[in-house]
Amino acid sequence: MTLIIGLTGGIGSGKSTVSRFFSELGIQIIDADFLARQVVEKGQPALREIEQHFGHEVLMSGELNRPFLRELIFKNEQEKLWINNLLHPLIRAQIVDQLAKAKGDYVLLEAPLLFENNLDKLTDYDLVVDASPALQVKRACARDGAGEEVIYAIIASQIDRKTRLQKADFIIDNNHLARSALEKIVQQLDTQFRKLKN
Structure with missing residues (x-):
């Protein structure tokens, strides 16, 4: 193990x-931040859900406008909770999958x-x-x-x-x-x- x-x-x-x-x-290195970015890449279902929830302003050239979203959720606890409930299970699943495949000491x-x-x-x-x-x-x-x-x-x-x-x-x-x-x-x-x- x-x-x-x-x-x-x-x-x-x-x-x-x-x-x-x-x-x-x-x-x-299994980088949780990198996996968090992957689950909201162009074409990912989570990105479509974020757009439906926050509107088109949350996208820039079809990709997630991170600074806009960050400002939004740091000022609003409910929105932060919503985004966490959407993304955390997806990120955790990716982490568990990668840990299972890990090799080395x-x-x-x-x-x-x-x-x-x-x-x-x-x-x-x-x-x-x-x-x-x-x-x-x-x-x-x-x-x-x-x-x-x-x-x-x-x-x-x-x-x-x-x-x-x-x-x-x-x-x-x-x-x-x-x-x-x-x-x-x-x-x-x-x-x-x-x-x-x-």
Whole structure:
């Protein structure tokens, strides 16, 4: 059996960089965000349902207008609930399917909402990449070009930092790490995870 390690962290924590380092070590990454994008691609039934629900403005050149939808659901709890009820079962089914096919000592399930969506029920251990909210906002604004207000709203919609850390089996404190130091930590964790398997 392949060991399943959940990888999560708040927006701007550096989770994607950590994931990339694991990938460079030959570890298979199952990316919940990537699967979430797949289920709403052009021609997918879920995209038609979203269009019927929100109207044509939610599409741009036949594809999902993500910034428009994000603004919409962060201001409206009911709409957020509707979209989650539609998409989460579809995404979870894809994740379960990919985990069943995974090979190697361990596989990483990268999911920003690992705990919020109870995806940790599918994992053996969970790794949290942590950063202070101020640093999260600074990084996310620089990366996404979004306003601070939007980033703070996303942070507020995610599980609180203290609870996330309590649920973690492994933590990377990514507040002031250089890239090389972060890469070294990933290499050490890779060794640990392989030992857990054996």
